Amino acid sequence: MTRALLVLLAVAWSAAAAAGPARAAGVGLVAVDLRTSAGWYRARPAAELWGEVGDTWRLRLSLASGVPQHEAGQGWAYAQGWQRVALTGAWTAGTRDLRFRAEAGPAVSRVATRWTSPAAVAVTQWAPGVRGGLGLDLPLADRWSLGGLAAATSRQRGVDLDLRVGASRTW
Amino acid sequence: MIWTLLACSHPEPDRWLAWVRGDAGYEVAPRDLPGLEETDTMRGAYAVMRAGGSLSVDLDANWSYEPGRPLQVDYEVVDGVAWPIDAHGLLSWSFYGHLADTAIALDALGLSVDAALPFDAAWVPTLPSIDIELVPAENAAYAAGQNVFVLLPDLIEADVPLAANAGVVAHETGHCLFHLLTAGAVMADPLFDDSTTEAGLFQASLHEGFADIVATLLTDDPRFIEESIAMTTRRVDGDVSADDVVLPAQHLQDSEGDLLAIYDPYALGTVFASLAWDLRALHGDGAAVLQIAGDAAEAWAAGAEGDWDEADRWSFADSLVAGMPEELQSDACAAAALRLPGVGLEACP
Amino acid sequence: MVSLGLLLLLACTTLSTLDGAKTLRPGTDQASLAVGLQSGGNALSAATGLPLPQVEVGFRHGLADNLDAGVRLYLVGGVADLRYRFAQHGPWHVAFAPGLGGLVVPLPGAAVMSAIDLRLPVVAERDLGTRLSLAGGPSAVGRWTPTWIATPYGSGAITRVDLLAGGSLRLRIGGDRLSLGLGGDAYFSAARAGRGAWSAGLDLRARTQGRE
Numbered sequence: 001m002t003r004a005l006l007v008l009l010a011v012a013w014s015a016a017a018a019a020g021p022a023r024a025a026g027v028g029l030v031a032v033d034l035r036t037s038a039g040w041y042r043a044r045p046a047a048e049l050w051g052e053v054g055d056t057w058r059l060r061l062s063l064a065s066g067v068p069q070h071e072a073g074q075g076w077a078y079a080q081g082w083q084r085v086a087l088t089g090a091w092t093a094g095t096r097d098l099r100f101r102a103e104a105g106p107a108v109s110r111v112a113t114r115w116t117s118p119a120a121v122a123v124t125q126w127a128p129g130v131r132g133g134l135g136l137d138l139p140l141a142d143r144w145s146l147g148g149l150a151a152a153t154s155r156q157r158g159v160d161l162d163l164r165v166g167a168s169r170t171w
Numbered sequence: 172m173i174w175t176l177l178a179c180s181h182p183e184p185d186r187w188l189a190w191v192r193g194d195a196g197y198e199v200a201p202r203d204l205p206g207l208e209e210t211d212t213m214r215g216a217y218a219v220m221r222a223g224g225s226l227s228v229d230l231d232a233n234w235s236y237e238p239g240r241p242l243q244v245d246y247e248v249v250d251g252v253a254w255p256i257d258a259h260g261l262l263s264w265s266f267y268g269h270l271a272d273t274a275i276a277l278d279a280l281g282l283s284v285d286a287a288l289p290f291d292a293a294w295v296p297t298l299p300s301i302d303i304e305l306v307p308a309e310n311a312a313y314a315a316g317q318n319v320f321v322l323l324p325d326l327i328e329a330d331v332p333l334a335a336n337a338g339v340v341a342h343e344t345g346h347c348l349f350h351l352l353t354a355g356a357v358m359a360d361p362l363f364d365d366s367t368t369e370a371g372l373f374q375a376s377l378h379e380g381f382a383d384i385v386a387t388l389l390t391d392d393p394r395f396i397e398e399s400i401a402m403t404t405r406r407v408d409g410d411v412s413a414d415d416v417v418l419p420a421q422h423l424q425d426s427e428g429d430l431l432a433i434y435d436p437y438a439l440g441t442v443f444a445s446l447a448w449d450l451r452a453l454h455g456d457g458a459a460v461l462q463i464a465g466d467a468a469e470a471w472a473a474g475a476e477g478d479w480d481e482a483d484r485w486s487f488a489d490s491l492v493a494g495m496p497e498e499l500q501s502d503a504c505a506a507a508a509l510r511l512p513g514v515g516l517e518a519c520p
Numbered sequence: 521m522v523s524l525g526l527l528l529l530l531a532c533t534t535l536s537t538l539d540g541a542k543t544l545r546p547g548t549d550q551a552s553l554a555v556g557l558q559s560g561g562n563a564l565s566a567a568t569g570l571p572l573p574q575v576e577v578g579f580r581h582g583l584a585d586n587l588d589a590g591v592r593l594y595l596v597g598g599v600a601d602l603r604y605r606f607a608q609h610g611p612w613h614v615a616f617a618p619g620l621g622g623l624v625v626p627l628p629g630a631a632v633m634s635a636i637d638l639r640l641p642v643v644a645e646r647d648l649g650t651r652l653s654l655a656g657g658p659s660a661v662g663r664w665t666p667t668w669i670a671t672p673y674g675s676g677a678i679t680r681v682d683l684l685a686g687g688s689l690r691l692r693i694g695g696d697r698l699s700l701g702l703g704g705d706a707y708f709s710a711a712r713a714g715r716g717a718w719s720a721g722l723d724l725r726a727r728t729q730g731r732e
Contacts, residue, residue: 033664033681035243035711036257036258036259036260037242037243037244037245037255037256037257037259037260037263038222038242038259038260038262038263038294038295038322038324039222039223039239039240039242039243039294039295039711039712039713040222040259040294040295040324040681041679041681041711042257043679071257071258073199073258073330073332074197074198074199074330074331075197075198075199075200076199076258076261078258080256080257093604093606093616094587094604094606095584095585095586095587095604097584098587098602098604100604100606100616100618102616111245111256113255113256113257115254117199118188118198118199118200121247121249121254123245123246123247123254123255123256124247125245125256134616134618134640134660135618136602136618150618150638150640150662152660152662152683156243156245157240157241157243158243158711159683159710159711161662161681161683161711163638221713222712222713223709223712223713223714224713224714225566225714225715227569227715228569229569237715239712239713239714240713295680295712296714297566297567297712297714297715298566298567299567299568299569300567301563301564301567301568303567304563304564304566304567306627306631306667306669306678307667307678307680308669308676308678309671309673324678326669326671326674326675326676326677326678327671327673327674327675327676328674328676400673401673401674402673
């Protein structure tokens, strides 16, 4: 699934290059708090790639994938993976040295649990939702920038939270 | 490895993965969940489970409960068995299963909690207790008068999480049963609602003792809690007696003027539960002793209602001993003399 | 009594939005003092059901056109924020003021409670004359409360996570150098399904320079 989404990102990037507006691509580290079945939250680290086109108003396609979480106890064990793809519209404003951004748009989250004990069973959930976030970007030299984004993504009847810190470059 | 994608609607499972308690101890295995109507929101005949919500108490000591939102247990059905997407789904199903087992077992003994069904069970609600709000972990409770189970996450790694411990769930259900037997109705005020009086403190200890009686006798395990937390002070097969604990009258005397002094109801409660365990060992039938305990709780309430007096302190223990078969009375009295030294029971002249 | 007083200080956070959308001119300094009541949103208030007092001192500095930064200290933590006014049309101003706050409190026994707040308010402000303005807007507060605990049975950490969603409303009365604010904030618990929270109070604000 991750490979398919990376291909999607590459295709979108090429299309944007052909279309002409400013493009940016970035990578970041994400701290994700996933809602559990009991309504609690479990934190996990993740990485995110994104591609973006536009200037003041932008369109961003992002792919995030979390580090598999292993949980086990007496007589049970599983590994849980998490991925998310989001297509968000972003609005940016600010000074030359500091840019604020607001993002919103649809997202699809995938949570996949591979039970290894008491039996080998895989449970996978695909959940569409809405993602919204607010953040800051610090433009650096040579079209590079550092940025952070705090966001919430709806999944089923709950909300996942995440905080991303990353670097991006504009063409 | 079996791959399955979530469809728009699940086929109905006939079993659910949960912690189950067998003769060899606990294991995670498929089991039935009686009366469960909606697996994803955990709504059933025995409990409706929720996330969050709040329990609060006003300045007049009136309690109120605001339910949280329904759970969202994500799962998939494989060969008729529901597999949860995370361990918290496993916990929720385990809790419901133990709760149903306890209610069914009590009903079979004529100690029904049907008037309280379905229970509300809230995961981590806001609570009117500063110590629990600051440290919201390692606990499970039943709020009598609001008919709500409160479940908190485990902090300390254990073989069996608290909410998946059959004895813990039976203990909390035992609180509901004691409340029904003594207060008369599930939402009624407790017999004594002033925790600053000897009556209120004795009631608190009887609550804990009776709940442990239900847990130990239903599970037939005097150390049921130690699968989840190493709380050796709650063992009912030890040597604890009333001489080893601070009785309510002593606590009130020692703590006069100290607003922050807290009475430990578990200490005396363990004495009562230990006496019941002694009687079980004599009788050989834990279910029969549990029925005797139920009758003893009702008798205590009937006698204590109104003015509290010295006779009410030990009337529960008196009724426990008196309820034993005649041929075991002498040994029961000997056991009571060890647990309650210096206490003269009417059943033991 | 000392321990009770200590308890009153524990677990307090702040939910109040004290500033409107009109950013300070570059080089301008502002100091503020705020008092108020807060209900919910922290362990002590949630446990007692009582509104708790809160006192805050704040300092703000104009960094650039439409951009300023502020720091607030309260019982018993602090929050820092950047405010950017991204729209101004006639008497209307609109700003975004993300902030990061936190506190660390040792508890009785072997325990430490901490809280990390991520505050994301959007504020609109309208001048209602030369000495009056009304500000308000939606806000979200992400709150993480890690607590480290040691018990006789073991030790570990537990983190509560909540997302509070709501908004603020504040009336400001006074001149450019000195003004009084009256207002409040209200939130519902979007992630924990717990009780909502609110704060209300007043603040006094003083500036070194004139009109924004």
